[in-house]
Amino acid sequence: MTTYAAIQASMRGDNPMPLRPPGQVMSIERLGALHQSRLSFMRTLVRRIFRERWNIEPTRFDLDSDGYGTVIYEINAPHGLFSFVLFSDHLSNDERNDRVIATKWDLTMALVEDKVDDEYLEKLRQNVPKQEAGRVDSRVFVLSRANRSARNFDYVVNQLANGEQPSVDKIAEVGYLYRTTAVYGSGKLGMADWEKVRSKHKDFSRPFSGEMFVCLMLRNFSLLQVEHIARHKKPETFSPMKPELKRYFGIGNSTGLGMAPFLVNHPQLINQWVEMRELALARVRALGSVDTNIKNKLNDLIDRCSLHTVQTITEDQRQTQHNKDVVEDLAAIKMQANTEFNSWNDLVLWSEQHCSIQGQEMLVSIMLELYPELVDELEDFHGTDEHLDLDPLMPLQQLKSLIEDRYGWAIKIDFDADGARDTYWYRSEEKMEPRLGSIADVEGKKKHMDLAVGFAVHRCYSLLCEYITEHPEHTTARFMVHQPKLRGTVRRIQTMSHCFYGDIQANLLDQNILPMHLLRCKLAFFGVSKFDPRSRLWVRNTMFQGAPLLEEIGQTFNDDWFMPLAPKQQGSQNS
Amino acid sequence: MNISMNELKAALRRCFEASGYFVGNYEDAANMIMWLEKHGLKGLNELEQALPYIGADRDKPLSKVIYEDATSATIDAHDRSSLNCIAAAVDLAQAKALENGIATITVHNCHNRMFILKALTDCGRRGISAAAYWQNGSTKITEHTAAIRSGQRYPSYSEALTNLETCGDDKQALTIICSSRVDLTSSLQNTKKDYISPKRVAENKQHSIEFGIEIDDKLWAEINQLGTGILVENSERSRLDAGGR
Numbered sequence: 001m002t003t004y005a006a007i008q009a010s011m012r013g014d015n016p017m018p019l020r021p022p023g024q025v026m027s028i029e030r031l032g033a034l035h036q037s038r039l040s041f042m043r044t045l046v047r048r049i050f051r052e053r054w055n056i057e058p059t060r061f062d063l064d065s066d067g068y069g070t071v072i073y074e075i076n077a078p079h080g081l082f083s084f085v086l087f088s089d090h091l092s093n094d095e096r097n098d099r100v101i102a103t104k105w106d107l108t109m110a111l112v113e114d115k116v117d118d119e120y121l122e123k124l125r126q127n128v129p130k131q132e133a134g135r136v137d138s139r140v141f142v143l144s145r146a147n148r149s150a151r152n153f154d155y156v157v158n159q160l161a162n163g164e165q166p167s168v169d170k171i172a173e174v175g176y177l178y179r180t181t182a183v184y185g186s187g188k189l190g191m192a193d194w195e196k197v198r199s200k201h202k203d204f205s206r207p208f209s210g211e212m213f214v215c216l217m218l219r220n221f222s223l224l225q226v227e228h229i230a231r232h233k234k235p236e237t238f239s240p241m242k243p244e245l246k247r248y249f250g251i252g253n254s255t256g257l258g259m260a261p262f263l264v265n266h267p268q269l270i271n272q273w274v275e276m277r278e279l280a281l282a283r284v285r286a287l288g289s290v291d292t293n294i295k296n297k298l299n300d301l302i303d304r305c306s307l308h309t310v311q312t313i314t315e316d317q318r319q320t321q322h323n324k325d326v327v328e329d330l331a332a333i334k335m336q337a338n339t340e341f342n343s344w345n346d347l348v349l350w351s352e353q354h355c356s357i358q359g360q361e362m363l364v365s366i367m368l369e370l371y372p373e374l375v376d377e378l379e380d381f382h383g384t385d386e387h388l389d390l391d392p393l394m395p396l397q398q399l400k401s402l403i404e405d406r407y408g409w410a411i412k413i414d415f416d417a418d419g420a421r422d423t424y425w426y427r428s429e430e431k432m433e434p435r436l437g438s439i440a441d442v443e444g445k446k447k448h449m450d451l452a453v454g455f456a457v458h459r460c461y462s463l464l465c466e467y468i469t470e471h472p473e474h475t476t477a478r479f480m481v482h483q484p485k486l487r488g489t490v491r492r493i494q495t496m497s498h499c500f501y502g503d504i505q506a507n508l509l510d511q512n513i514l515p516m517h518l519l520r521c522k523l524a525f526f527g528v529s530k531f532d533p534r535s536r537l538w539v540r541n542t543m544f545q546g547a548p549l550l551e552e553i554g555q556t557f558n559d560d561w562f563m564p565l566a567p568k569q570q571g572s573q574n575s
Numbered sequence: 576m577n578i579s580m581n582e583l584k585a586a587l588r589r590c591f592e593a594s595g596y597f598v599g600n601y602e603d604a605a606n607m608i609m610w611l612e613k614h615g616l617k618g619l620n621e622l623e624q625a626l627p628y629i630g631a632d633r634d635k636p637l638s639k640v641i642y643e644d645a646t647s648a649t650i651d652a653h654d655r656s657s658l659n660c661i662a663a664a665v666d667l668a669q670a671k672a673l674e675n676g677i678a679t680i681t682v683h684n685c686h687n688r689m690f691i692l693k694a695l696t697d698c699g700r701r702g703i704s705a706a707a708y709w710q711n712g713s714t715k716i717t718e719h720t721a722a723i724r725s726g727q728r729y730p731s732y733s734e735a736l737t738n739l740e741t742c743g744d745d746k747q748a749l750t751i752i753c754s755s756r757v758d759l760t761s762s763l764q765n766t767k768k769d770y771i772s773p774k775r776v777a778e779n780k781q782h783s784i785e786f787g788i789e790i791d792d793k794l795w796a797e798i799n800q801l802g803t804g805i806l807v808e809n810s811e812r813s814r815l816d817a818g819g820r
Binding site: 099135137138186187188189190191192193194195196199200256257389390392393426427428429430432433434435436437441443444447450456475476477478480481484485486487488489490491492534535537538 | 580603666
């Protein structure tokens, strides 16, 4: 078991691990090329649930024959008792909308501390189905909603009702029965603040573990619900779904621009996630021994990742090309590993010369998969205290050097070049949804969000250089009294200089900025797969595909659901 | 109504951003109010006093250092709310204390000085002891002091009604003392004081974490209404900005 101090020493001590440099790792293109790994939050949550053998049972199951009604699961975890409350309501096809601006959904859910009695259930019933239009209290710590997959839900019900199994090819096309369209936590809509969840509920004290858990429960319920409806529809012919098919169903997710501001506004947290992933990689590069057993496993994982990528369906041309590149890269990596391979470090360096960025990052995820003993203990260090602190005593010459050293990428950007400031980020009055506009909209531009860290640092540097010529002996504190408008930027620069990786290196104002990179980065840390960009602003993906089923808690658990494959089925193209 | 701390902080940030506060500053202002309320020190009451004037600060001159030596400085805040100027004053005190052991900063013409408690607490967390003193009121004069020891997480706070008739020439002054070498505590000599210990401050925080924050519906609506100033009107084009190809 490692400690925070040991981790810091291994990154910054006298004999540090060979971490990849910030300029390489924090480029937005690389962050947008990340894949799920065994450190992803869905993996770490499932590991915890299965290793700690959580007891999760439905204590109320009031569904009518069409699957509408109320369900409560009680969750007995090592440090507390929780309730997952779900309301299933009828929704017409016309009303089904995945955008955040929707007002009705097929399912709405809440994760609540302790048992839920009838009185409290009624209170939840009055508010949870309304989502943003309702209010909950601080017993609730995650709130979510989901819509049925129009392509899959009725099809699967009918198959099961007729005693048939759903087609693997259909599931490979759309790997879920429900799509979540928002998962809220951290004090929104009256819920418990993260500060409470983190300190009081140790079972959910890792970042986003409550939110991931709700999605896992939704997946479990979706499988239970289709069987329930099918059984009532044709009890004489109904047959339950085979477990291997159930495991291949995940939960769909649509993610839009809302995730992008989070990444910019929580730089220390994102840095922490990146640091743990990069430290895991560095450990494997430096400490991972290569023997026949590992080589065999590597070959298996390369084949699996390749097939998983082939089985990923998207209409997006760019993503399609990326997927093709990854498949080619994996073939090349396999060939390289089978001819001349004794060191992970050499293989990583080789991949940087010969593979696409997505291919390089796929190799990273594979490497982490092979060495749980070097990687898994880092999962407890994904959280961090977030304080952007000013260092008022820092001499201005030092501040200037710091910017040149850590934000050279921002200083180098020519913000006067054509298109360099053609985009702005704003919040719509419609549910405060983040959006991306063009500066041609003059009125909207006046209300832009301050997400352009690169531009802010660039400007700060210019003003600092001017000030230094007159007051070279001054401290940061004195500069701040003179330029109070730079306070937020200066303290961010100073604080992030203590982090190994620091800020995301991108000009978020550029006309060609691809927010998709930011969305994918966060989603990869969550652990999703099957990225299917629907535009440059939102992406569909699949959560928990391949994860073990809740009814399997207590059975053997090999934690091996990385890059899941379609199960074998007679006549399937994917078999 | 009951709201979470995160909701309050987010709404306050929007409110101050819409009121012309700049990056870094609207976060500070939101955090200062949130900190007081979270720790049971009536941050929302203070906000109600400040709210009618927060938009006016954008037209006022920025704070200016009018005197400075190695261990002291005097700053004219030009009738600004402490919400947008006091953090920089405390930073200056901290920097001088780190250089010279102890420092005193006097801020003139500064309103809503109670909000300094968050900045003082940050000093304590960073290993600097800090204390502040100010008087308030035009007919009934109250006096206030707060202090935190180096490395501590919570300050003490005292308030008392004085028998003074005026605050003197400068009704909006605030004195800040910071030290990197001496542990400062402050206690009003007034015998009829309300004293809130660091322990009590910590207990208040635990209550807020567990149950959230109670806020008057009208004030909550007002904060949110002010915050709508940063939202862009909805349109078909705007909807495309969220998901168009």
